[in-house]
Amino acid sequence: MDIAYIPSPSTGVIHLGPVPLRGYAFCIIIGVFAAVWLGNRRWIARGGRAGTVADIAVWAVPFGLVGGRLYHVITDYQLYFGEGRDWVNAFKIWEGGLGIWGAVALGAVGAWIGCRRRGIPLPAWADALAPGLAVAQAIGRWGNWFNQELYGKATDLPWALKIDADPGIGRVAGTYHPTFLYESLWCLGVAALVIWADRRFTLGHGRAFALYVAAYTVGRFWTEYLRVDDAHHVLGLRLNGWTSIVLFLAAVAYMIVSAKRRPGRETVVEPAAAEDGPGAEKAAKVEKAGSVAGKPAAKPVKELSRKPVKKPGEKPADAPAAPSGGATTGAAGDAPADKPGKKL
Template sequence: MMQFLAQFNPDPVFFKAGPITLYWYGLILVAAMIGGIMSVLSLGKRYGLPVDRIFDIAFWLIVWGIVGARFYHVFLEYDYYINQPIAIFKLWQGGLAIHGAILAGIGALILLARKYRLDFWQMASILAVGLSLGQAIGRWGNYFNQELFGYPTTLPWAIAIEPKNRPLEFAMNKTFHPVFLYESIGCLVIFLFLSYFHRRFMREKRADYKIIFLIYLGMYAILRFFTESMRVDPAHEILGLRFPQVVSLIIVVPIAFVMLKRIYKKSRQS
C-alpha cells in the first residue's frame, strides 16, 4: 500500500463518455455528504429528534456550507479569480475552504434552529459529528486532484506528484508528504472523539452540547494549524503565518479561555 502511493499518479477523471465527465473529487464530495448526513440522522434519532427536521437542516447546511466554502476560497485567491471569473463555478477542480463552510454553516444553523425551535447547541454538537466524518472522507478528493500535499519526503507513506502539479522550487522532487491524509486521519479521530462524548452523555443522561461543539472547533483548528505548516502551495501570510493558521489561532484562543475557565470553576466547586 505504501509503495503504491509513492508510485501511483491518480487520474482526477473517474468516467468520461462524450460530453459527460465525472470527476473523483465530485464523487468523493457526494460520498462525504452521504456519510455525514447518515451519521447525523443516526445520532439525532437516538436523541429523539424528528428525522425530517434533521434532514432539512443538514440539507440546507450542506448547500450553504458549499457556498461559504467556495466564496471563502475565492476570497483567499482573489488575484486569480478576478482574471478568471468563470473558474469560480468549476467546483470539480477543487477549492473549498472549510473555514468558510463552518462560518456559513453556523450562520445558517442559527436561523434554522430558530425556525424549527430546536436547541442550537444540541444541533451544532450533532452536526459536528457528521461534519468531521464528512471531512475525513472528503479530503480524499484532494488526493485525486493532486493537491493538499506537503514538503518533499521519502517516507514510506509519501505520495507521488506529477511534474505539472509540483511547485517550481520542488520540480525535481517526486514524492511529498500526504497532508490530505494527515488531515483525513485527524478528522476521523475527531469524529470518534465526538461520538464517544455523545454516547457518554446519553449513558449518564446529562448533556453539555456547547462543550462538544467547542471541542470540535478547537480540535480541528489545532489540526489545521499544524497541517497548514506542512503545505507548499502559495498562501497569503500574516506575520509569517499562513492565513488559515491565523484563522485557526483566532478560533483556538477564545475556546481555550472558555475551557480553562470551566476547569477552574469545577475545581473551585470541588
Template sequence: MLLPLNAIARGLPPNLGQLASPGPVAFELGPITFRWYGMLIASGLFLGMLLAQRLGRRRGLDPERIGDLTIWLVLGALPGARLYYVLFEWDRYADRPLQAFAIWQGGIAIHGAILGGAIATLLFARRYRLSFWQLADVVAPALVLGQAIGRWGNFFNSEAFGRPTDLPWRVYIPPAQRPPGLADAAYYHPTFLYESLWNLGVLALVLWLFFWGLRHPGRLKAGTIFLVYFATYSLGRVWIEGLRLDSLMLGPLRVAQLVSLGGIALGIVGLLWLYRLKRPLPDVV
C-alpha cells in the same frame, strides 16, 4: 496504500509505500465526466447526513428535520467554502471570474464551509425554533466524517500536499502540479492523508463523548461536542498547515493557522464557560 500504476508508466520505481494519484477523473459517461473530487464530497455529505440523523434520533430530534437541515447546510457550506477560497486567491480569478464557479476543479476552504454551515444552522434553528447548540452537537461528528472523506479529493487532484520528503508514505506529484522552484522534487508530504487520519481521530473522540453523554444524562452540556470538535480539529490543522505549500496567505501569515488558533481559543473558552463557570452557552436562537 495504492499501487502507483501511473508512476510505473513514468518509469518511476514501483514502491508500495508511496502514494500516486490515478488522476482527477473517475470515469466518463457520454458527455458527463465524473470526478473523484465531487464524488467524494457527495459521499461525505450523504454519509454525514446518515450519521447526523442517527445521532439526532438519540437526542430526541426528528431525523426528517435533520435531513432538511442537510439541505440548508449544503446551501451554506459549499458556497461559503468556495467564496472563502476565491477571496484569498482572487489574483487567480480576476482575469477569468467565471472560473470562480468551477468548484469541481478544486479550491474550497473548510473554514469557509464551517462558517457558511454555522450561518445556515443558525437560520434553520430560528426557522424551526430549535436549539442551535443541540443541532451543532449533532452536526459536528457528521461534519468531521465528511472532512475525513472529502480530503481524499485532494489526493486525486494532486493538490494540498506538503513539503518535499523522502518518507516511505510520500506522495508522488506530477510535474505539472509541482510548485515553482520544485520541479525536480517528485515526492511530498501527503498532508491530505495526515488531515484525514486526524479527522478520523477527532470523529472517534466526539462520538465517544456523545455516547458517554447518553449514558450520563445531564452531565454533557449542550455545545460541548461542537466545541471539542472545533478545538481538536483546529489543533491538528495548525501543525498540518505548517507543512503545506499552497496555504492561503494574509501577508506573511497562513490564514488557516490564524483561524485555527482562534478555533482552539474559542473551544477552550467555551468549555471553561460551560464547566468552570457552570453556565449554558448564550442562546443564539
C-alpha cells in the same frame, strides 16, 4: 533506487458519455451523506425526530458550499484575479477549492434558518452533527488526492505522495507529504474523540461542536505548516494557521463558559418530537383517566349536584316558612297540608 510512494490518479474525471464524473465532487457528496446519516442517529438518540437533521441540512449544505468557495476565493484571490488569470475560474468549484472555515460559518447561517423554522435550538443540532462533520471532512479530503493538490513538503518517506508535473499551474513532479491523508486520518480521530467525550461527559448546549472545532484546529495547524501551496502569510505564519489559533482559543473559551452557565445537556431538543413521543402517550392516558399533569380529575357526571326543576305552581324547596298561624308544611318531601288559597 526507487522509493515506495502513494500513487496519484492519472485523472480526477471519468466521462460517462457527455457527463463528467469528478472524483472531487463524489468525495463531497459522499461526505455529506455520511454526516447526515451519523447526525441523524445521534439526533434520535438525544430525543429528536428522524429526518430532522436531513431537513436542516437542506439549508446548511448549499450555504456551506457557497461559504466555503467564498472563503477560498477571498483568501486566494491572486489565483483568480491576478495578472493572466481568468476570474471565471472562481466559479469552477469542481476543480477544488473549498475553505472549511467559510463552509462552517455560512453553513451555520443556513442551519440557523432551518432550526428556527423547526423550533429547535441550533447548539443542540450542531452537537449532534459534530462528529459527522469531521467524518465528512475526512472523506472530502480525498478529493484533493484526485486533483493532486494541497500536498506538503518534499519527502522520501514510504507513504510519500507521488505528484505528476503540470507546467500550466507550476506543479513540479516529485514525492511529497500527503497532507490530505494526514488531515483525513486526523478528522477520523476527532470524530471518535467527540463521540467518546459526548458519552463520557454528557456534552450539551454546543460543547460537543466546540470540542470538534478545538480538536480539528490542532491538526489543521500542523498540516498547514507542512503544505507548500501558495498562501498569504502574516508574521511568517500562513493565514489558515492564524485562523486555527484564534478558533482554538474561542472554542476552548466557549466550552469553559458554557459549562458554568448551562451545565448538562438539553432535556428537550425538538418540541415536536416530545409531543409525539412516549411522554405524550402517557399524558394522553392520564388525561383519558381524568387527571392531567397533577390536576384533579373532573368529577363524573353522576356525582354532580343536580338543580331541581320547578314545576308550574310549585313552591321551591327552600321557600320561606308560612306566616305565624298559617298552615305548615310537613317534613321535607311531604306534600303541603292545604291547597294554596284555601281558607281555614
